[in-house]
Amino acid sequence: MERKNLKEKLLLYVITDPHLSLGRSHQEVAERALRGGATAVQLRDKTLNTRELIEVGKELRTITRRLNALFIINDRVDVAMAVEADGVHLGKEDMPVKLCRRLLGQSLLIGFSAKGVEEARAGERNGADYLGSGPVFQTTTKVQKVLPLGTDGLADICSAVNIPVLGVGGIGISEAPRVIHAGAAGVAVVSAVTSAPCPEDACRDFLQVLRP
Amino acid sequence: MERKNLKEKLLLYVITDPHLSLGRSHQEVAERALRGGATAVQLRDKTLNTRELIEVGKELRTITRRLNALFIINDRVDVAMAVEADGVHLGKEDMPVKLCRRLLGQSLLIGFSAKGVEEARAGERNGADYLGSGPVFQTTTKVQKVLPLGTDGLADICSAVNIPVLGVGGIGISEAPRVIHAGAAGVAVVSAVTSAPCPEDACRDFLQVLRP
Numbered sequence: 132m133e134r135k136n137l138k139e140k141l142l143l144y145v146i147t148d149p150h151l152s153l154g155r156s157h158q159e160v161a162e163r164a165l166r167g168g169a170t171a172v173q174l175r176d177k178t179l180n181t182r183e184l185i186e187v188g189k190e191l192r193t194i195t196r197r198l199n200a201l202f203i204i205n206d207r208v209d210v211a212m213a214v215e216a217d218g219v220h221l222g223k224e225d226m227p228v229k230l231c232r233r234l235l236g237q238s239l240l241i242g243f244s245a246k247g248v249e250e251a252r253a254g255e256r257n258g259a260d261y262l263g264s265g266p267v268f269q270t271t272t273k274v275q276k277v278l279p280l281g282t283d284g285l286a287d288i289c290s291a292v293n294i295p296v297l298g299v300g301g302i303g304i305s306e307a308p309r310v311i312h313a314g315a316a317g318v319a320v321v322s323a324v325t326s327a328p329c330p331e332d333a334c335r336d337f338l339q340v341l342r343p
Numbered sequence: 344m345e346r347k348n349l350k351e352k353l354l355l356y357v358i359t360d361p362h363l364s365l366g367r368s369h370q371e372v373a374e375r376a377l378r379g380g381a382t383a384v385q386l387r388d389k390t391l392n393t394r395e396l397i398e399v400g401k402e403l404r405t406i407t408r409r410l411n412a413l414f415i416i417n418d419r420v421d422v423a424m425a426v427e428a429d430g431v432h433l434g435k436e437d438m439p440v441k442l443c444r445r446l447l448g449q450s451l452l453i454g455f456s457a458k459g460v461e462e463a464r465a466g467e468r469n470g471a472d473y474l475g476s477g478p479v480f481q482t483t484t485k486v487q488k489v490l491p492l493g494t495d496g497l498a499d500i501c502s503a504v505n506i507p508v509l510g511v512g513g514i515g516i517s518e519a520p521r522v523i524h525a526g527a528a529g530v531a532v533v534s535a536v537t538s539a540p541c542p543e544d545a546c547r548d549f550l551q552v553l554r555p
Contacts, residue, residue, distance in 0.1 A: 180436040181418055206393055209421035212446050213438055224392040226425055234424050 134260060137240070138295045140201040141261060141317040143337050144171040145324045147191075150178075152325040158190050160325050165198040167334025169324070170317070173220055175205035188214035203242060211239055218242060220263065232258035244299075246277055247284070248291045255292045263319055264288045266300025267310060282313040289314030307340050317341070346472060349452070350507045352413040353473060353529035355549050356383040357536045359403075362390075364537040370402050372537050377410040379546025381536070382529070385432055387417035400426035415454060423451055430454060432475065444470035456511075458489055459496070460503045467504045475531055476500045478512025479522060494525040501526030519552050529553070 145164040147157045161172045172195055174188055188204060192214045195202035203218045204211040208226055211219040218240025221228055228243050235241075243254035245262045254262055266279045279300065280288070289296045295316035302310055302318045310318050318341065327333035357376040359369045373384045384407055386400055400416060404426045407414035415430045416423040420438055423431040430452025433440055440455050447453070455466035457474045466474055478491045491512065492500070501508045507528035514522055514530045522530050530553065539545035 181438055182436045185438060185442070207421060208424075209419060209438060209446075212420075213442055224394045226393055226397060226421060230397070230425055234421075 134240070137201075137260060138316045140170050141295050141297055142171075142341055143169045143334060144173065144201075144203075144297055144317055144319040145169045145330075145334070146173040146175050146205070146319060146321045148175060148321050148325055151322045153328075155325075157187050158194065160330055161191050162194050162198075163330040164324050164334050165194065165200050167331035168338045169200060169334045171201035171203060173203040173205055173319070174216075175220075177206075181207075181210065184210045185213050188216065192216060201240075203240070208235070208239075218260065220244070221259075228254055228257040228259050242297075245288065245296075246280070248287050251288045251292050251296070255294050259294060261295045261297065261316070262288070262292065263297045263299045264315075265298060265319075267298045268301030268306055270301035282309045285310065285315060286313040304336050304340055307337055308343070311341060346452070349413075349472060350528045352382050353507055353509050354382045354553055355380065355546060356385065356413075356415075356509055356529055356531040357381045357542075357546070358385040358387050358417070358531060358533045360387060360533050360537055363534045365540075367537075369399050370406065372542055373403050374406050374410075375542040376536050376546050377406065377412050379543035380550045381412060381546045383413035383415060385415040385417055385531070386428075387432075389418075393419075393422065396422045397425050400428065404428060413452075415452070420447070420451075430472065432456070433471075440466055440469040440471050454509075457500065457508075458492070460499050463500045463504050463508070467506050471506060473507045473509060473528070474500070474504065475509045475511045476527075477510060477531075479510045480513030480518055482513035494521045497522065497527060498525040516548050516552055519549055520555070523553060 147160050152160045202216045203220050204216045205220050206225045208219050220242035222244040240260040242261050243259035245251035245254045245264050267285050268279050297317050297319045298310035298315040299319035303323050307318050324330050324333045359372050364372050414428045415432050416428045417432050418437045420431050432454040434456040452472040454473050455471035457463035457466045457476050479497050480491050497510050509529050509531045510522035510527040511531035515535050519530050536542050536545045
């Protein structure tokens with residue numbers, strides 16, 4: 132996996148979620164988001180079995196390769212290997228980053244969800260290539276268990292590590308510039324793109340404020 | 344992974360299922376089954392997240408290593424790698440056998456669920472090390488979608504392939520000898536051991552008829 136332009140590839144990172152996609156498939160949402168300029172896609176689906184995840188993953192791999200985007204799999208290291216994704220994104224309920232790095236070597240990127248400075252430093256130390264940090268703002272995508280970081284909390288994380296950080300959670304067009312200003316390499320979005328009537332337009336609008 | 348004594352290690356293969364274990368943990372059932380002479384343990388749990396599966400898997404790896412038993416993970420190739428299991432067991436909803444073999448090389452055993460002769464031959468051709476075939480008899484563990492193979496159907500599968508075959512599904516003490524007689528290398532059991540008041544005794548009873 133190419134690491135040198137990773138930061139640029141994290142600018143607009145769309146997490147697909149078929150339950151927040153107005154009935155559209157992972158494939159449709161991903162393709163439309165990429166046509167609108169998204170730079171990365173993460174496949175996240177806890178309802179599919181392994182075979183189905185591999186099938187969807189292979190299709191997303193084809194689409195992301197064709198449209199020159201980063202492709203990341205949530206949680207499932209086996210699926211990431213099977214579909215030749217660029218990387219895997221790990222949270223606290225997934226494989227530990229250190230173990231994952233030992234198993235995979237440098238063959239896949241590893242993203243890690245860090246909710247604060249200590250977790251961020253631990254993620255970097257354990258070998259993560261990038262962090263997803265949040266929720267930056269209130270979000271309706273996940274049941275809220277922690278208080279939002281705010282842009283100050285996000286800025287603290289960005290200053291604490293040398294790897295790129297994605298802001299995640301409750302980020303719409305109007306919030307995106309503040310996330311970048313806090314030092315993030317990009318924004319990770321779910322419903323702002325997947326639930327948009329036109330995912331292409333939603334991504335174009337994001338990019339206008341992300342690349343002003 | 345040692346393949347030369349695989350057949351012997353499949354003689355009494357216990358699949359742990361905490362929902363059929365009278366409230367006992369995977370670890371307790373596995374340890375007690377192995378003390379009673381079980382030769383293999385498969386960890387199967389669709390309710391745990393990856394982190395939990397790895398934690399339980401590491402404990403079962405320690406127990407199975409100490410008691411010299413085969414240790415197999417259901418479905419999750421990533422978890423099997425993470426806990427250094429001996430192998431992974433794949434069904435139709437899991438990673439395809441051929442893809443798994445390509446990713447893993449010979450580092451892990453691959454078991455495959457084959458419900459008939461054609462599937463069995465395909466499994467062998469694709470690189471499976473052993474097959475689990477059934478249901479041989481009626482079973483209450485899984486919602487029945489197919490008619491039981493019976494011992495004749497199992498015997499057909501055993502004759503059709505050169506890799507060892509486990510009989511699975513509805514096998515109690517009284518059925519076990521007929522399963523071996525049909526040509527199976529061993530029996531795979533769930534509730535007959537996990538739901539037994541004393542898993543040690545249940546395994547001892549099985550072994551008395553399996554090694555007459």
